[in-house]
Amino acid sequence: MATLRHSGTTRSELNKKLFGYFAVGITVIGGFVVFGTALFMLLHFLVKGLPHISWEFLSQAPRNNNTEGGIFPAIYGTTFLVLTMALLGVPVGTATALYLTEYAKQNSFFAKSVRFAVNTLAGVPSIVFGLFGVGFFVQFVGGGLDGLIGKGGSSAVFGHPALIWASATLSVLTLPVVIVSVEEALRAVPRELREASLALGATKWQTIWKIVLPNSLTGILTGSILAVGRGAGEVAPIIFVGAVYSLPELPTSVTDQFMHLGYHLFVLATQSPDVEAAAPQQYATTVVLLLLTFGLNFTATIIRSRIRKKRLA
Amino acid sequence: MAKEQDHSKIHTKDFNFYYGDNRALHNISVEIPEHKVVAFIGPSGCGKSTFLRSMNRMNDVIDGTRTEGIIQINGIDIYDKTVDVVELRKLVGMVFQKHIPFPKSIYDNVAYGLYLGGKKPKSEVDDIVEQSLRRSALWEEVKDRLQDSAMSLSGGQQQRLCIARAVAVDPEVLLMDEPCSALDPISTAKIEELIGELKDTYTIIIVTHNMQQAARVSDYTGFFYMGNLVEFDKTRSIFTTPAKKETEDYITGRFG
Amino acid sequence: MAPQSTGSHPFRRRKRHIGERIAEFLIRLTASVSILMIFLILVFVLREAWGIVSYLSGSSPTAQTEVTVHKSNTDAPETYGDSQPDSYGEEPAPANEPESYNPDVQETITDTSGIVPTETSSSDEPESYNPDVTDYTATDAGTEKESEPLITKTLSQNIVGEVWQPISSEPKYGIMPLILGTAKTTFLAILIAAPLAILAAIYTAFFAPRRLREIMKPVIELLAGFPSVVVGFFCLMLVADFVQSTFGVEYRLNAIVGGIGLAIAIVPVIFTITEDSLMSVPKTYREASLALGATEWQTAFKVMLPAALPGVVAAVLLGVGRAFGETMIALMATGNAAVYSGSMLEPVRTLAATIGAEMGEVIWGSLHYNILFMLGVLLFLVSFTINALTEFFVKGMLAKKFQGEA
Ligand SMILES: Nc1ncnc2c1ncn2[C@@H]1O[C@H](COP(=O)(O)OP(=O)(O)OP(=O)(O)O)[C@@H](O)[C@H]1O
Numbered sequence: 014m015a016t017l018r019h020s021g022t023t024r025s026e027l028n029k030k031l032f033g034y035f036a037v038g039i040t041v042i043g044g045f046v047v048f049g050t051a052l053f054m055l056l057h058f059l060v061k062g063l064p065h066i067s068w069e070f071l072s073q074a075p076r077n078n079n080t081e082g083g084i085f086p087a088i089y090g091t092t093f094l095v096l097t098m099a100l101l102g103v104p105v106g107t108a109t110a111l112y113l114t115e116y117a118k119q120n121s122f123f124a125k126s127v128r129f130a131v132n133t134l135a136g137v138p139s140i141v142f143g144l145f146g147v148g149f150f151v152q153f154v155g156g157g158l159d160g161l162i163g164k165g166g167s168s169a170v171f172g173h174p175a176l177i178w179a180s181a182t183l184s185v186l187t188l189p190v191v192i193v194s195v196e197e198a199l200r201a202v203p204r205e206l207r208e209a210s211l212a213l214g215a216t217k218w219q220t221i222w223k224i225v226l227p228n229s230l231t232g233i234l235t236g237s238i239l240a241v242g243r244g245a246g247e248v249a250p251i252i253f254v255g256a257v258y259s260l261p262e263l264p265t266s267v268t269d270q271f272m273h274l275g276y277h278l279f280v281l282a283t284q285s286p287d288v289e290a291a292a293p294q295q296y297a298t299t300v301v302l303l304l305l306t307f308g309l310n311f312t313a314t315i316i317r318s319r320i321r322k323k324r325l326a
Numbered sequence: 327m328a329k330e331q332d333h334s335k336i337h338t339k340d341f342n343f344y345y346g347d348n349r350a351l352h353n354i355s356v357e358i359p360e361h362k363v364v365a366f367i368g369p370s371g372c373g374k375s376t377f378l379r380s381m382n383r384m385n386d387v388i389d390g391t392r393t394e395g396i397i398q399i400n401g402i403d404i405y406d407k408t409v410d411v412v413e414l415r416k417l418v419g420m421v422f423q424k425h426i427p428f429p430k431s432i433y434d435n436v437a438y439g440l441y442l443g444g445k446k447p448k449s450e451v452d453d454i455v456e457q458s459l460r461r462s463a464l465w466e467e468v469k470d471r472l473q474d475s476a477m478s479l480s481g482g483q484q485q486r487l488c489i490a491r492a493v494a495v496d497p498e499v500l501l502m503d504e505p506c507s508a509l510d511p512i513s514t515a516k517i518e519e520l521i522g523e524l525k526d527t528y529t530i531i532i533v534t535h536n537m538q539q540a541a542r543v544s545d546y547t548g549f550f551y552m553g554n555l556v557e558f559d560k561t562r563s564i565f566t567t568p569a570k571k572e573t574e575d576y577i578t579g580r581f582g
Numbered sequence: 583m584a585p586q587s588t589g590s591h592p593f594r595r596r597k598r599h600i601g602e603r604i605a606e607f608l609i610r611l612t613a614s615v616s617i618l619m620i621f622l623i624l625v626f627v628l629r630e631a632w633g634i635v636s637y638l639s640g641s642s643p644t645a646q647t648e649v650t651v652h653k654s655n656t657d658a659p660e661t662y663g664d665s666q667p668d669s670y671g672e673e674p675a676p677a678n679e680p681e682s683y684n685p686d687v688q689e690t691i692t693d694t695s696g697i698v699p700t701e702t703s704s705s706d707e708p709e710s711y712n713p714d715v716t717d718y719t720a721t722d723a724g725t726e727k728e729s730e731p732l733i734t735k736t737l738s739q740n741i742v743g744e745v746w747q748p749i750s751s752e753p754k755y756g757i758m759p760l761i762l763g764t765a766k767t768t769f770l771a772i773l774i775a776a777p778l779a780i781l782a783a784i785y786t787a788f789f790a791p792r793r794l795r796e797i798m799k800p801v802i803e804l805l806a807g808f809p810s811v812v813v814g815f816f817c818l819m820l821v822a823d824f825v826q827s828t829f830g831v832e833y834r835l836n837a838i839v840g841g842i843g844l845a846i847a848i849v850p851v852i853f854t855i856t857e858d859s860l861m862s863v864p865k866t867y868r869e870a871s872l873a874l875g876a877t878e879w880q881t882a883f884k885v886m887l888p889a890a891l892p893g894v895v896a897a898v899l900l901g902v903g904r905a906f907g908e909t910m911i912a913l914m915a916t917g918n919a920a921v922y923s924g925s926m927l928e929p930v931r932t933l934a935a936t937i938g939a940e941m942g943e944v945i946w947g948s949l950h951y952n953i954l955f956m957l958g959v960l961l962f963l964v965s966f967t968i969n970a971l972t973e974f975f976v977k978g979m980l981a982k983k984f985q986g987e988a
């Protein structure tokens with residue numbers, strides 16, 4: 014390399030150089046196309062949607078074929094949905110993460126199977142969760158419960174699409190999200206703390222309960238927030254497990270049906286008779302949905318980076 | 327071998343330890359006398375910590391480990407099936423190299439082990455906390471801020487807090503794995519002094535890389551080399567007339 | 583030696599630690615929930631699809647199966663509750679009802695022969711499919727309607743057929759157009775997303791100035807946070823216009839728009855994993871390469887990228903899985919017409935979108951319902967396979983590759 018036999022640049026060296034420019038050039042293009050798309054989408058929705066957001070929009074029900082009024086029932090339904098979902102999913106996810114970090118032998122078949130199942134679960138198409146919700150939660154569990162209390166048919170209490178089944182479906186869908194981030198938090202608890210506790214004569218569970226869990230609470234919170242953010246944006250799994258596109262009253266019980274921001278947007282976008290008239294509502298709904306999901310993700314990221322910093326310090 | 331007047335506290339016979347296929351300890355046989363300070367020295371990776379952690383079965387938490395041979399404490403084989411590990415660890419306390427207190431208050435750190443067996447009357451716990459802190463020479467420094475976070479203490483104070491924490495559950499044996507390696511000379515001196523006082527009550531086993539420290543604090547010294555306990559004798563004999571060439575090389579710093 | 587000491591031996595008697603056992607048992611039990619869910623998903627989706635078998639067994643070429651379709655009114659609650667189809671009867675019905683099926687279709691395309699050369703295969707009826715989203719509105723507008731059709735061919739022949747018309751006097755459940763549609767959009771999505779994402783990952787990993795990198799990475803990863811319904815909406819509003827004006831296509835929504843939409847959804851997936859694996863190539867590779875006189879770009883393309891190849895393959899595979907099963911974007915951006923054609927400029931209907939669009943209208947327990955679940959089983963199995971491939975094949979490669987390093 015050091016010995017330049019030719020004083021001038023040869024043709025092949027020139028070619029090489031040009032090719033280098035080309036190679037770097039296409040990565041620059043790739044980078045900026047992707048970056049630009051992301052930025053454009055974000056700005057597009059903010060610019061188009063933010064001006065239409067008002068207190069009225071956030072606090073009222075839709076009127077006049079979704080061209081007026083607001084989306085309060087959808088906000089309410091989504092919140093109700095994801096909170097119930099977190100209530101169901103976070104304990105299960107946390108316990109699974111506890112198993113993986115505290116109890117599992119690294120090479121045990123069961124531990125490997127759990128990991129594989131978690132990864133697989135993360136890859137199952139969301140629409141399949143919807144079918145699962147219908148087949149398992151609504152018909153099997155719900156129908157079974159109705160059978161137990163002697164209801165059924167048109168008087169079914171549980172055996173029909175309802176908020177609880179949508180929440181349950183979503184909690185299965187977001188289980189991997191919870192498990193992965195809680196596991197990260199649990200692994201961040203120094204091994205020395207566990208050993209110190211054990212050395213004092215604490216049992217494994219005492220150590221988990223008094224040392225490990227309190228020191229990973231923020232991580233569990235992060236996991237829950239991420240899961241809620243993810244769950245709030247999912248539409249496909251809930252369309253036929255309880256979401257409806259208009260509702261005379263707000264849901265009061267988990268066996269009610271509910272309106273949902275994402276589904277509302279879908280209906281607005283695809284079934285509005287007058288596209289022009291619906292546009293402000295569509296964009297405003299999008300922005301609310303984005304603010305909700307990004308806001309949650311952002312919060313989780315902040316908490317997470319704080320934990321990481323603390324661990325390094 | 328322990329002299330006649332020394333009452334044997336810990337007895338090991340042909341003890342082997344394996345991390346998976348890797349044999350970390352080879353046929354360790356030793357008598358550790360009661361109410362004495364025993365130091366284990368040796369180059370890094372020779373198995374000192376492994377041996378120490380075998381004595382309260384702390385290695386049980388590591389996947390794929392296995393033991394052979396016997397470690398008896400008070401005449402009972404601690405690897406016997408009938409032994410309750412949790413109770414064993416209450417009897418055999420441990421202080422670690424990293425002085426990591428629990429992220430709780432000073433008081434709660436010391437009281438941690440006390441509440442494990444169930445609720446205890448507050449006054450009793452208060453008493454034990456005070457005693458333990460006194461024994462570990464920390465009481466005067468922290469008595470006015472027991473509810474402060476333990477993290478607010480200095481490194482040396484934190485390590486003494488860890489000792490207080492271990493002492494509070496009233497063990498008979500105290501294992502210390504390089505307790506001073508992360509401390510400044512003044513804190514180290516304090517801990518060494520403390521060890522001298524504690525040996526009246528406890529049997530203390532300390533691992534150290536610091537030869538002077540071993541010479542200063544211990545009654546007996548064992549030299550580990552590549553998983554073997556090469557030599558074990560009165561500290562004075564080890565440092566003045568070592569029987570083995572390796573020991574001499576190591577303590578005179580001629581070690582490769 | 584070792585005389586019995588006088589001390590008590592509290593550790594001798596082993597306590598039961600019942601709470602401990604219960605806690606461990608419960609935690610292990612809960613950990614198995616993930617495994618259980620995988621099984622339950624398969625079992626229960628399969629269970630609902632199982633009804634097909636009863637149709638299959640009884641259907642010789644002359645057997646006739648009647649499927650009655652109720653369509654719910656827009657605001658009526660879904661037709662849950664009755665898990666039995668109205669009738670599975672064997673009543674004979676007039677053979678070959680031509681035309682007039684699917685009266686809900688608002689736009690019948692008759693002039694597609696030029697664009698769709700392969701469409702006429704199995705039927706003598708004119709094709710009619712619903713471009714754009716009319717299909718969805720159509721079914722909403724429908725009122726109770728009964729038809730007494732029959733299936734003239736065996737169900738298995740029907741299923742591998744080339745026409746998907748589940749709601750008609752003579753329901754056709756040919757899934758070939760759906761598979762073709764899914765393949766087209768997935769292929770397009772990967773074609774667009776993989777190069778872009780990989781190049782972007784190389785750029786941010788090796789060439790971008792640190793400042794820029796610190797802005798670019800989170801913004802690209804933000805893309806992953808867009809709910810797919812929002813991406814679908816974006817395609818519906820903007821990408822469709824863009825594609826139409828660029829290619830001058832007839833149908834606003836088509837395979838290309840769908841492909842772009844799916845690409846938007848999978849770019850961040852491929853980007854993140856590729857970037858991760860590029861960054862996890864040992865630094866020594868890069869230093870050694872540079873020390874040997876290679877330029878930065880040679881190092882990036884000829885040393886780092888090949889070293890990270892297993893990760894890149896994993897990234898693309900996961901992208902395929904994601905695009906394949908994505909529902910909302912496909913539902914909103916592809917036009918949802920089950921055209922059996924190779925053209926990229928026509929509307930398509932994917933497997934996932936079919937379930938998404940029709941599940942809400944179908945009678946629970948009907949053959950149509952069973953078939954939608956069968957599509958679900960198909961989706962599940964493919965995603966499972968892709969995932970297992972990534973897991974075993976790619977991770978094994980990664981492990982092998984770097985084991986010699988450390
Ligand atoms: N968790 C473990 N898994 C596998 N091998 C281990 C583990 N811990 C220690 N070892 C191995 O066992 C041997 C003894 O290690 P040990 O920690 O007991 O040494 P040590 O004498 O305490 O060293 P140091 O002075 O550095 O603390 C070493 O070869 C080490 O590599």
Ligand SMILES: [Mg+2]
Binds near residue numbers: 374375376
């Ligand atoms: Mg050590």
